[in-house]
Amino acid sequence: MIRIVSIMLIPLFFTLPVYAQQPAAHDSITELSAVTVSADSPRDRMMQSAYNRQMIEGRWVEQNLAGSLMQSLESLPGIQAASIGAGQSRPAIRGLGFNRMIVAEDGVKHEGQPWGEEHGLEIDQFTIEAVEIIKGAGALRYGSDAIGGVINVRHGKAPLRNVEAKVNLTARSVNESLGMAAQIAGRRRRFWYRATMTLVDYADTQVQADSVQYYSYYIRLRDRRLRNTAGKEQNAGLALGYEDGTFRTTFLMTNVHAENGFFANAHGLEVRLSSIDYDRSRRDIDLPYHSVNHLKISNHTEWQSGNWRLEAHAAYQQNGRDEYAEPVSHGYMPIPPNALERHFRKETYSAGAELTYLWGDRHALHAGVEAERQQNRRGGWGFIIPDFKTTASGLYAMDRILLSNDLILTAGARFDRIDTRIEPYRDWYKTPLADGDSVYQQRAAQLRRTFTCITASAGVNYRLKSWTLKANVGKSFRAPIPKELGADGVNYSLFRYEKGAEELSPEESYQLDAGIHWSNGRIECMVEPYWNYFPNYIYLNPTSDYREGLQLYTHTQSRVFRWGLEATVDGRLSDKIRIALTGEYVHARQLSGDKEGYSLPFSPPAEATLRLQYIPQTAWTGDDGFIALHYRIVGRQYAIVPPEKPTDGYHTLALAAGRSFRWGRQQLRITLRVENLLNATYFDHTSYYRLLDIPEPGRSMSLMIGWQF
């Protein structure tokens, strides 16, 4: 009986994203060797969950440290990072991003900004202990939005010593970025604490171009730098915890603050020749820029007793965003009194609990309940989305059935209800009408919509000798966001007029995920194909009409079919040499509507990566000194939708080397990375700057020095 329970407990805690937030010492993943990408072997992972799930340890993030967390994760198959300059990026799983996937921190859904393509994730990547990635429908546990998958970031484990400290220093050449991350943690018997602080400062990004052609404008770049893309980040966090044999609780408070300039010549309604001398310094942040702040206070508690286990979480999150731009008149809008173009303050309260019961030898039953309340208040002279309030609640139940050690079934269902209220908004200036009168035009009407959705999924894991097979079929959904329902205004960043549609229905997605894995101990091969159908994909459709002098984009729904796969071959040629080849491909097609036959916007091109790693294990490289080479080949993307441009393929080479030095309890770790070693000029089809015809950065060196005791 005890054996069966433990067999079931392992998959149980790993299947659901809400697992032990602070794992006990014995399953510490950092104990693994520096070269191990995942905490568990792919074969075990295949049996643990019917989903396509991958665990990434913090060490791996450090070794692959790019400009942002998502850029670091991009080299994983099926993960894309739409870069927004060198310092930020927006994640996507298999081409689905923004609100078609979820980023969670320790199982709590991370709230992003209520609008905008040009801001990234407000997560401090230096404090990450591990990242769990679920590709495919994760709706059962996370509810709305988890269509493409879930990226669950885990922060620090409970410290084991009375006091321990860690300092990381980073430098990166492409945007002259300098960073410092420090943390101190300690334990007094059952109580522990951890305080973290991160500071990053970077200059204007260098790109592989002397000039940029934007719409019909020709913009010269000085020193090949995107003027005014400098920025800074200041983060702080405090965690307090208690744990004993059956009970654990953690209070977490984090604040992430960032300021970024926007590429000065391509923001606002027109290409501007401002009187601001942008080229006087490459480290200053001039108009236009934004300042974002994300505050999170959360608690996560687990209690275990016999066959029962209870997990609960509660969180408050506040997203603040202020966008500043030079005040200019546009159309009938006079020159605004100040530079505050847009202000948003989004507050989210959420809570949830999950109960697990081990029933007999074969069943692990889970049931959960979740509730969330969200409110957004806007300000500033530029209107894009109205004020709104959203209340959401969800209920789910799931059973994991162990038919034998080699055959596991999983099935579950979930009910969600989401209520959205939009408040009306009128212009602050008058627009003349044809009859000579003038009015404060209404941009958003009062609106209340309630969405309900039932989702379900079922999966199977089967093991036969060297083969592991799995399949999961599921339905997921997302409720239309207020921007899609109620937008009615000019998107000043992208020169277009965006109009919402009040009548949108919840977007539904049906997906079949499969996984085939084969291993002989030295070589592992994995193929993960998927098929995905949306009866009503919400799509921002560029029309041929004009509204207030700008092209009108309307939110519409169309049928969409997608399929794709990721494949990996991973071999250990010897103890010292490891070689891995990964590939990914996704194909999307709109089956109805105005853009029938077209793909979806920002469809990632096919790509393959070859990774070679050599650990010499000599006296001067230490036992973990490594040198790694990544060769990435990306196909062209000609499956485009207006206003995208076809993007040619490219290949890049990256090199990384590092090792650690130990004396006593102290450890010093040095990692050097060179990205785009061949200094190739290429465009990333999914990048925000692709529409502006701005190529990606050239060769870039980064150095990380970490010290801990």
Added chain:
Amino acid sequence: MLLCILIAFVAADCSRDGAKDIETPAIDMSDSRAFPPNCATLRRSETFIFRAVFTDNQALGNYNIEIHQNFDHHSHSGEAVECPAEPQKAPVNPFIYNHSFSIPDGLTHYEATAEITIPPDIDTGDYHFMVRLTDRAGWQQLKALSVKIE
């Protein structure tokens, strides 16, 4: 096992499908009859006729003309030659013109003409003259000209 990788590449190749419109429409103002040319001077109280040739590979959509002041020299035109500018000044009663025009359905070639009257009491000086054109698929082309109003 190499099969896995092969599948990915074979699959990548079969994604090409034709027929869809992936070309932007074109605005041609190079003809001598086209009006206004870059750096043209327009007069208050007068009516002029905008002329341009629009083409598209499949079907044109609509077009828009917008005229707004450039007293602060906030941008430069996409044309190779920059026009001599007057000193910067603050707007008092600037000319604001923003009008959309439809193009008959299904045309791939269209000679656009539009009558525009400049009111007598607006501010003189540097202005921007923007032409925007869509095709039915939603592609857009832009042309930005600098003009002077006397």
